[in-house]
Amino acid sequence: MLSTLTISNYALIDSLEVDFNKGFTVITGETGAGKSILLGGLSLVLGKRADLSSLRVKDQKCIIEGTFKIDTYGLQNFFEENDLDYEDSTVIRREILPSGKSRAFVNDTPVTLGVLSVLGENLIDIHSQHQTMQLTENDFQLKLVDALANNQKRLAEYRKGLKIFRKAQKELQELVEVQSTAIKEQDYNTFMLEELEKAPLKEGIVELLEEEYEQLNNVELIMEQLSKGDQLFNDEQIGVLPLVTEMRQSFSKLIDFGVHYKDLYERVQSVLIELDDVNAELQRLQDGVEANPNQLEQVNGKLQLLYDLLKKHNASDVSELIEIKNKLADKVFETAGLDEKIASKTKEIQEMEAVLKKQAIAIREKRNAVIPQLKKKLESDLNSLGMPSASFQISLNDTENFNTTGMDELSFLFTANKGGNYGELKKVASGGELSRIMLVIKALLAKYEKLPTIMFDEIDTGVSGEISNRMADIMKEMSADLQVFSITHLPQVASKGNHHFKVYKTEGAERTMTNLKELTTEERVVELAHMLGGKDLSDSALAHAKQLLN
Known part of the structure; x- marks a missing residue:
C-alpha cells in the first residue's frame, strides 16, 4: 500500500x-x-x-x-x-x-x-479511461476467467513447460539449419578429410622424410665416402686399425715398467675399442646403402604431398594439419549423426507437446466450469449499477497453437440492451459502461487475487x-x-x-x-454540502451531508 x-x-x-x-x-x-x-x-x-x-x-x-x-x-x-x-x-x-x-x-x-x-x-493500478480499454483485451478477459477457475498454479506449470518446449523447438530448428548447411558442405569436407587421411601425418614426419630424401638423392656420394673410410680403416699398409693394433702390441711390452706406461697402454686400448665400434658402424652403413630410385620417388611424392597440404591449408607445420584433419572428422561425424539428433529432439518435442496439451485441456475444463458463474455474477452486479439488460456471451474456442494463456481463444461478447446484438466490448460498450464493467471485474478479481x-x-x-x-x-x-x-x-x-x-x-x-x-469530520460535512449544493451552504445541504456521513 x-x-x-x-x-x-x-x-x-x-x-x-x-x-x-x-x-x-x-x-x-x-x-x-x-x-x-x-x-x-x-x-x-x-x-x-x-x-x-x-x-x-x-x-x-x-x-x-x-x-x-x-x-x-x-x-x-x-x-x-x-x-x-x-x-x-x-x-x-x-x-x-x-x-x-x-x-x-x-x-x-x-x-x-x-x-x-x-x-x-x-x-498501484491506476484506473483511467486508457486503462479501461484493457478490459477489451483477450488476455485480460482470460485472466478474469482464470481467477475464478483458480487456474494460477496450473498456468504457472503450463508456462514453465511452454518455455522449455519453445527452447527445444528453437534447438530443433538450429539442428535442421546446421544439417542443411552441413549437407551442402558434406562432399567438400569429406574430400578434404580423405585427402588428409591419405597423407602420412605425424609429428616430425617432414624432417624425417627430408633427411631420407637427402640420403637417397646423394647415395653415390655417400657410398664413395663410406668406401674411402673403410679403406682408411682397414688397409694393411696405412689402415688405422692395423696401425693402432700394432701400437697397442708395442705398448703392451711396457706395462710392467711403471704406471705411466700402463696408463698409456690402456688409453691406446680404449682408442682401439672406439675405432672397432666406428668400423662396425661403417660396415653396417655400407651394407645398408644402395641406390633405390623407386624409394626416392616415393619419398619425394610424400614430401610434395605434405608441402602442398601445408600450403593449401595455410598451415605452418604438420601438427596444424593434424588439428585441421580432426576438425574435419568431427564435422563429417556430426553431419552423419545429425539425423539421429534431429530424430531424438523431435521425439522429445512430441512428448512435451503431449504434456502441454494435457495441461491446456485441464485449464480449459476449469475455465468452462466457471464461465456460467462469471456470466451470472457480472450481469447481477451490473444490474445493481443501472444496467438491468446487460448481458454477456462468454465461450471458449479451441486453437492448435500454444499461447502463454493456453490453447484457448475467449469470445467475450456483450450487449447493454435487451434483444440487442452481441458484439465485442470495444465496439458496443460506451465509456461509462466500460467503466462500470471494469469496476465489477476488479471487485471480482480482488476476491480471488492479491491485487x-x-x-x-x-x-x-x-x-x-x-x-x-x-x-x-x-x-x-x-x-x-x-x-x-x-x-x-x-x-x-x-x-x-x-x-x-x-x-x-x-x-x-x-x-x-x-x-x-x-479533512476532519466537520470539514467533510462542509465539503459534501458544497458538492451537493454548490458554493452557497444551505441547511438542507448540510443536513443531507450529515445524513450521507451517518
Whole structure:
C-alpha cells in the first residue's frame, strides 16, 4: 500500500507531503484544482516518462517520493533479480533535473525506467479511461476467467513447460539449419578429410622424410665416402686399425715398467675399442646403402604431398594439419549423426507437446466450469449499477497453437440492451459502461487475487446518485482486502470513504499553488454540502451531508 507521498517543485505543487492509510480513501476537489497533477506526480514515481514541463521552478530539480508497504506483495524475487535491496517499507524516488535528465531510485539504488515501470505495475493500478480499454483485451478477459477457475498454479506449470518446449523447438530448428548447411558442405569436407587421411601425418614426419630424401638423392656420394673410410680403416699398409693394433702390441711390452706406461697402454686400448665400434658402424652403413630410385620417388611424392597440404591449408607445420584433419572428422561425424539428433529432439518435442496439451485441456475444463458463474455474477452486479439488460456471451474456442494463456481463444461478447446484438466490448460498450464493467471485474478479481493498490480516477462520471451509491459500496467492499483510492465528484461516493482528502488551490501574490489535505469530520460535512449544493451552504445541504456521513 501507498503510505506516504512527497512532492516538491512539480507543476503547481510547491511542496507537499501526505500520509495515507489502508481502507477506502476518497479525493475530491473542484474542477481544475489539481487532481490530475497529483495523479501525474504519482505516475512519475511508477515509471512514467517526464519532461521539463514538470518543473515548477525551472532552475530547481523536482523530487517525487513514494513510500510503499510491500511485505504482503511477494516481490522479494523481483528485488533479487534486479539487484535491489528489499525492504518491507520501500521508498521510490524520482528526480527531474533542470537539464531535463531524469533519475530514479528504489531504496536509494539507481534503477532504469523499465525496472521502475515493472515494479510500479505491482504497486498501484491506476484506473483511467486508457486503462479501461484493457478490459477489451483477450488476455485480460482470460485472466478474469482464470481467477475464478483458480487456474494460477496450473498456468504457472503450463508456462514453465511452454518455455522449455519453445527452447527445444528453437534447438530443433538450429539442428535442421546446421544439417542443411552441413549437407551442402558434406562432399567438400569429406574430400578434404580423405585427402588428409591419405597423407602420412605425424609429428616430425617432414624432417624425417627430408633427411631420407637427402640420403637417397646423394647415395653415390655417400657410398664413395663410406668406401674411402673403410679403406682408411682397414688397409694393411696405412689402415688405422692395423696401425693402432700394432701400437697397442708395442705398448703392451711396457706395462710392467711403471704406471705411466700402463696408463698409456690402456688409453691406446680404449682408442682401439672406439675405432672397432666406428668400423662396425661403417660396415653396417655400407651394407645398408644402395641406390633405390623407386624409394626416392616415393619419398619425394610424400614430401610434395605434405608441402602442398601445408600450403593449401595455410598451415605452418604438420601438427596444424593434424588439428585441421580432426576438425574435419568431427564435422563429417556430426553431419552423419545429425539425423539421429534431429530424430531424438523431435521425439522429445512430441512428448512435451503431449504434456502441454494435457495441461491446456485441464485449464480449459476449469475455465468452462466457471464461465456460467462469471456470466451470472457480472450481469447481477451490473444490474445493481443501472444496467438491468446487460448481458454477456462468454465461450471458449479451441486453437492448435500454444499461447502463454493456453490453447484457448475467449469470445467475450456483450450487449447493454435487451434483444440487442452481441458484439465485442470495444465496439458496443460506451465509456461509462466500460467503466462500470471494469469496476465489477476488479471487485471480482480482488476476491480471488492479491491485487495492488487501486486508484479509480472518476470512474463514477456520468452516473446517477443511486448508482453512485452502489459503486461506492463496491469500492468500499474492495477496500477490506486492499487499499482503494477514488478521485470523485460525487458526494455519495465521497461519503463512503474511510479517509477523505481534498485537493485545492491557493493563490499567492505571484503564483498559484495546489495543495492536498485530509479533512476532519466537520470539514467533510462542509465539503459534501458544497458538492451537493454548490458554493452557497444551505441547511438542507448540510443536513443531507450529515445524513450521507451517518
